[in-house]
Amino acid sequence: MGLVNNMQIFFIIMFSLVSLSFISMPGDAVKAAGTGAWFAICIVAILFSFGVFIIASLSKMFEGKTIHEYSILLVGKFMAKIIGFIYTIYFVFLSIILFTQSVNFIKQTSLPLTPIWTILLIFIVVTFYTVYKGLTTIGRLFGIYGFLFVFIPLATHIGEFLVGDIDYIKPFFEPKLVKEYVLGAKDLIPAFIGIEILTIIPFGQNNLKRGVLFSMISVLYVGVYYAFAAETSVMILGINQIVLYKASLVEALRETKLPEVFFIVRFDIAFLIIGTICLSSGLMTTSFAAVENTVKLFSRIKRNFLLVVVGIIIYISCLFLDNSQPVTYLFLKILPIGGIITGFIIPILLFIVAKVKKYES
Numbered sequence: 001m002g003l004v005n006n007m008q009i010f011f012i013i014m015f016s017l018v019s020l021s022f023i024s025m026p027g028d029a030v031k032a033a034g035t036g037a038w039f040a041i042c043i044v045a046i047l048f049s050f051g052v053f054i055i056a057s058l059s060k061m062f063e064g065k066t067i068h069e070y071s072i073l074l075v076g077k078f079m080a081k082i083i084g085f086i087y088t089i090y091f092v093f094l095s096i097i098l099f100t101q102s103v104n105f106i107k108q109t110s111l112p113l114t115p116i117w118t119i120l121l122i123f124i125v126v127t128f129y130t131v132y133k134g135l136t137t138i139g140r141l142f143g144i145y146g147f148l149f150v151f152i153p154l155a156t157h158i159g160e161f162l163v164g165d166i167d168y169i170k171p172f173f174e175p176k177l178v179k180e181y182v183l184g185a186k187d188l189i190p191a192f193i194g195i196e197i198l199t200i201i202p203f204g205q206n207n208l209k210r211g212v213l214f215s216m217i218s219v220l221y222v223g224v225y226y227a228f229a230a231e232t233s234v235m236i237l238g239i240n241q242i243v244l245y246k247a248s249l250v251e252a253l254r255e256t257k258l259p260e261v262f263f264i265v266r267f268d269i270a271f272l273i274i275g276t277i278c279l280s281s282g283l284m285t286t287s288f289a290a291v292e293n294t295v296k297l298f299s300r301i302k303r304n305f306l307l308v309v310v311g312i313i314i315y316i317s318c319l320f321l322d323n324s325q326p327v328t329y330l331f332l333k334i335l336p337i338g339g340i341i342t343g344f345i346i347p348i349l350l351f352i353v354a355k356v357k358k359y360e361s
Contacts, residue, residue: 004135020101023248127284
């Protein structure tokens, strides 16, 4: 498995987080905490930055190893197999959810007449070809995609801020509602699912000094982006309107008009391109994790064969899931639990064991 530099780790984590929720995040945040959405988002961002600190610290302790390798050293082969099985099932499950949502988003916004199976097949082939090329290729690709995602959405949200009504986000913060903000934060956990991708990315010599720092900054940056996107979207749609839209971010951009800037006609179309890049990047990271965990679990079987098998399983599962709304709803309800287990509980337990056994970086 190839290695990546610190900036590529930053973008890999960023895309793993935003791909699942960034389109609906403004509306979801307002439903959870009202005008204090930014505060609730910051709470969750800080919590998940701690989770990524634990995972990155383990990667730093065990240079060149993923969770499969260092869990054998820490808890033995039997428990390591159980941990590997949990992560394999989780990432396959997460990939199925993300593929289903991505295909539906593309169909609704861009290709309404194209059959689901066709769009899904194209996504599967392109994504798994990239996964076949390996982690280094994904890292290099994200080095390009990442800067586009950082600067173009930032420009669009600044545009929203310039023309939006600041009265829509008042009161900005009410001390008496802190309890409600904190309780609302739990509903935003799905928006930060993705830090567990770091468990399958080994740290090399170039990651030992700043890998942990870049990982934490990535999560905190996503938190700041979510908060800014939520507030500026509310400034366009208003707090009562934004909760009515599932794709609240796109709807807010559609309503944003900048007559002074003649070369910008439709913000939502420009952002749609970035949204597609974001979704495809998220698919690459989760599919890569699904394949690599499967390869680690079944180490005697060739990687390319397992890659094809995982792709077929995800394709068939997505077609089934698209036709079963109750199952989709159940999957989305279970997803945060899997994220907590793989992103917090298992890494924290392994970190404690590592400290007890006195492993050092």
